[in-house]
Amino acid sequence: KAGVTQTPRYLIKTRGQQVTLSCSPISGHRSVSWYQQTPGQGLQFLFEYFSETQRNKGNFPGRFSGRQFSNSRSEMNVSTLELGDSALYLCASSLLAWITGELFFGEGSRLTVL
Amino acid sequence: QKEVEQNSGPLSVPEGAIASLNCTYSDRGSQSFFWYRQYSGKSPELIMFIYSNGDKEDGRFTAQLNKASQYVSLLIRDSQPSDSATYLCAVRVQGGSEKLVFGKGTKLTVNP
Numbered sequence: 331k332a333g334v335t336q337t338p339r340y341l342i343k344t345r346g347q348q349v350t351l352s353c354s355p356i357s358g359h360r361s362v363s364w365y366q367q368t369p370g371q372g373l374q375f376l377f378e379y380f381s382e383t384q385r386n387k388g389n390f391p392g393r394f395s396g397r398q399f400s401n402s403r404s405e406m407n408v409s410t411l412e413l414g415d416s417a418l419y420l421c422a423s424s425l426l427a428w429i430t431g432e433l434f435f436g437e438g439s440r441l442t443v444l
Numbered sequence: 445q446k447e448v449e450q451n452s453g454p455l456s457v458p459e460g461a462i463a464s465l466n467c468t469y470s471d472r473g474s475q476s477f478f479w480y481r482q483y484s485g486k487s488p489e490l491i492m493f494i495y496s497n498g499d500k501e502d503g504r505f506t507a508q509l510n511k512a513s514q515y516v517s518l519l520i521r522d523s524q525p526s527d528s529a530t531y532l533c534a535v536r537v538q539g540g541s542e543k544l545v546f547g548k549g550t551k552l553t554v555n556p
Contacts, residue, residue: 363544372548373488373532386543420487432478433544435487 332357334423334436342442348409351439355402355423361385362404363433364396367418376419379404408441416443447471448535450547458555463520465550467533470514476536477509477516482549483529492518523554 335354343349355362364376375388379398396406402423408415418440422433450467457463469477476495480488494500494507494516506519516535520527530549537545 365546373546375543375545378543388543432490432493433480433488435489437487 334421334434336419336421336436336439338439339437340440340442342444343411344444345411345413347411348407349411349441350405350407351419351421351441353404353406353421353423353436355404355421356434359423359425359434360402361424361426362398362402363422363424364404364406365420365422366390367420367438368416373420376406411443413443416441447537447545448533448547450531450533450550452548452550454551454553456553456555457523459523459525461523461554463523463527463552463554465518465520465531465533465552466515467517467535467547468515469533469535469545471535471537472511472514473538474535475538477507478534478536478544479505479507479516479518480532480534480546481529482532488532520552523552525554525556528553 337352361380363378365373367373376390377384377396378386382398393409398404418438420435420438422435424433448469479492481491482488492505492507494509497509497511500507504521508517530551532549533547534544
């Protein structure tokens with residue numbers, strides 16, 4: 331059974347640019363969550379999608395957005411990048427995350443903003 | 445107040461010892477608690493969950509929950525060098541926007 335696939339794995343951007351990250355969940359999983367991980371703040375919840383609808387959203391500015399497609403694949407977008415956006419962005423899929431809490435994480439997309 | 449707090453460590457124990465990891469949370473209504481393990485350079489993976497007060501054992505791992513005191517702990521018996529990782533406590537926070545909130549993690553090193 332294939333795991334969660336995130337692309338790209340590494341990317342470098344400059345301030346002011348935008349970036350789109352992609353996540354393909356485990357087959358059959360309809361819930362996709364996104365987290366930002368930094369050494370100082372740890373894992374911070376960005377948003378969660380289920381059946382193409384955003385269920386929950388964390389405390390991030392509107393520059394962070396996402397969407398989910400009918401095949402459960404998800405993308406997140408960060409516009410007007412800031413230095414502080416440098417982080418590992420983790421996508422996690424689940425059958426029913428808000429009930430079981432069992433998240434299956436991808437390897438992450440490491441974003442560096444220069 | 446942070447929603448989920450953990451001692452960042454590092455926590456260092458000798459091989460074969462018991463490692464004790466602690467976590468406190470602020471949402472008194474939380475009902476579900478999880479421990480994830482994250483090896484360096486890897487993504488987190490779920491190792492245990494607990495819903496009821498008391499202890500839950502799974503092999504060398506025991507999760508303990510005390511809702512009155514709002515803390516949850518993870519004990520690792522007979523610690524092995526392969527247990528060296530960062531352990532993340534996660535709490536399902538309710539009230540409005542239900543979500544899984546993670547602590548910053550405790551880095552554990554098991555010395556051979």
